[in-house]
Amino acid sequence: MPLFRYLADAPVPPPPPRPPLWHDLRAGALVALIALPLSLGIAMASGFPPVAGLLTAIVGGALVSLLGSARLTIKGPAAGLIVIALASVQELGAGDHGLGYRRTLGVLVVAAALQIGMALLRAASYGIVISPSVVQGMLAAIGVIIVSKQVHTLVGVSTEADTPLGLLAEIPHSVANANPEILVLGVTALLVLFGWPRLRVGRLRRVPAALVALLVTIPLATWFELGYWHSHTFLGREFLVGPDFLVTLPGSLLDAVTLPDFAGLASAAGWKFVVMFALIGSIESTLSVLAVDAMDSSRHPSNLDRDLLATGTGNLVCAIVGGLPMISEIVRSRANIDAGAGSSRANLTHGVLLLIAVALIPELLHRIPLATLAAMLVYTGVRLASPGQLVAMRRIGPDQLALFATTLLVTLATDLLIGVGAGLLLLMLQHLWHGASLRDLFQPRIDVDADGDTMTLGLRGTATFTSLLAVRKEIRVRPAGTRRVVVDLERVGLVDHTFLNRLQDLARSLGEVRLEVTGHQRLDAVSAHPLATRRQRSG
Numbered sequence: 001m002p003l004f005r006y007l008a009d010a011p012v013p014p015p016p017p018r019p020p021l022w023h024d025l026r027a028g029a030l031v032a033l034i035a036l037p038l039s040l041g042i043a044m045a046s047g048f049p050p051v052a053g054l055l056t057a058i059v060g061g062a063l064v065s066l067l068g069s070a071r072l073t074i075k076g077p078a079a080g081l082i083v084i085a086l087a088s089v090q091e092l093g094a095g096d097h098g099l100g101y102r103r104t105l106g107v108l109v110v111a112a113a114l115q116i117g118m119a120l121l122r123a124a125s126y127g128i129v130i131s132p133s134v135v136q137g138m139l140a141a142i143g144v145i146i147v148s149k150q151v152h153t154l155v156g157v158s159t160e161a162d163t164p165l166g167l168l169a170e171i172p173h174s175v176a177n178a179n180p181e182i183l184v185l186g187v188t189a190l191l192v193l194f195g196w197p198r199l200r201v202g203r204l205r206r207v208p209a210a211l212v213a214l215l216v217t218i219p220l221a222t223w224f225e226l227g228y229w230h231s232h233t234f235l236g237r238e239f240l241v242g243p244d245f246l247v248t249l250p251g252s253l254l255d256a257v258t259l260p261d262f263a264g265l266a267s268a269a270g271w272k273f274v275v276m277f278a279l280i281g282s283i284e285s286t287l288s289v290l291a292v293d294a295m296d297s298s299r300h301p302s303n304l305d306r307d308l309l310a311t312g313t314g315n316l317v318c319a320i321v322g323g324l325p326m327i328s329e330i331v332r333s334r335a336n337i338d339a340g341a342g343s344s345r346a347n348l349t350h351g352v353l354l355l356i357a358v359a360l361i362p363e364l365l366h367r368i369p370l371a372t373l374a375a376m377l378v379y380t381g382v383r384l385a386s387p388g389q390l391v392a393m394r395r396i397g398p399d400q401l402a403l404f405a406t407t408l409l410v411t412l413a414t415d416l417l418i419g420v421g422a423g424l425l426l427l428m429l430q431h432l433w434h435g436a437s438l439r440d441l442f443q444p445r446i447d448v449d450a451d452g453d454t455m456t457l458g459l460r461g462t463a464t465f466t467s468l469l470a471v472r473k474e475i476r477v478r479p480a481g482t483r484r485v486v487v488d489l490e491r492v493g494l495v496d497h498t499f500l501n502r503l504q505d506l507a508r509s510l511g512e513v514r515l516e517v518t519g520h521q522r523l524d525a526v527s528a529h530p531l532a533t534r535r536q537r538s539g
Contacts, residue, residue, distance in 0.1 A: 027341035028349025034208045041373030042077040047089035051256040053077045055323035061351015065344040067310035070289045070302035074332040077324040080284050088273040092264040103264030108319035111277035115312030124304035127286035129465045131498045133400040134423035137407025143384025153374035156182025180234040181224045182371045189213040189375035221369040247368040258322030285327035292333045301509035397526035434535045436462045444470040453483040460491045465498035490519035493536040500531040
């Protein structure tokens, strides 16, 4: 039996007809309710002014949706880039937060231009060769870093440490010295965020948990009178609270516009962040688009290069006006699909509604407690770094667990780029250990045979992540009338998890073409998982 098989009866469909306008308006409104507090919180955690997150969400919705981005994705700031943005602000500013922010904007202008160049060179698809386990390790590390920083804001305590491990070590001290009123706000928001999705009443669960957290904590913050500075006493200790514990926004969007400073590009650190923003942002965005395509019931694949071009253009605009970098955000995109969206009008609606909110209700936004936003980010971080991921990686195989753990730990100890590089290096060493040669890894060998409506791709040597682009290219230029593609692994000694995982994603997008993988039965799988790495039997 083939490893996996997908079949559709109709040819690859044109873009599906637009659903009723009401469906997209409803979905866009729901996503806007989710995006508003998250955009503020992500900006705050990134070292940017809170309004910068709203600027990005507005540009990502109101502009990028008109430029040909993937139709069901929501563009906006994402937790996955918090670590890079904050490191850039701190390192390029050298202690001057405002200067670091402006210099990071200059870095983002160049990174956006690089994204546009990659899109024009049709390089977006290169993201598929990145190991899923390395990506998951990167995201888990980001989750841990987010939690390590935001727990302190959630309890209303300043920190001395500035490294993830140091911030984690300071958590007990911060909890022991928590500001009681701020702690109440943060814990209340956390209880809502974790508890609301577990409600058994279906209609109530449709209301975003983030919105419920705001509806509960904003009145509570008003009762605590956080709008002006005052002190309160608890268990014999005096605590100070005031407006610094609330979101700060400018009087208008025009006041929020901040021009970039390109002086950071005179240093090696500046170019390091250019590469990190461009590559990590592009890879994460591309993988999100692929994930959203897999959720799309119409099975209409997005044009990855066109989407990256639209995203890069949006990032260029954001950087010029003072916004965060944007990607195709997977959580909000999933909420968009679940709400019934069928076209890019939902993303447009989400951006327009956020623009209206910033223009008409800035005073209400100013009442949002920072502890509530911190709780939302802690919730996001816990989901990114869920212990269940360790179990999932172990089920796929010990090799994938090693990749995941290496990327996670090295990222926490150093930085994101080194962590991802360490994971990829370990992947290469694993393949060499299992008998692959450097030639096999860097020069994929494929024999192509077309017979009637069947095309056979016979791989030789190895079928690893480095073979993916060659296989994908052959499938995309298949002869007209091909209805069956067979990937024959009879002459390979190693098949890795990345190859099987990404090939499965490709199979889902092929419409009427049936994709089969054969010849894998003679190889030993490292685990019982159907997409586990397989290698030549010993002896």
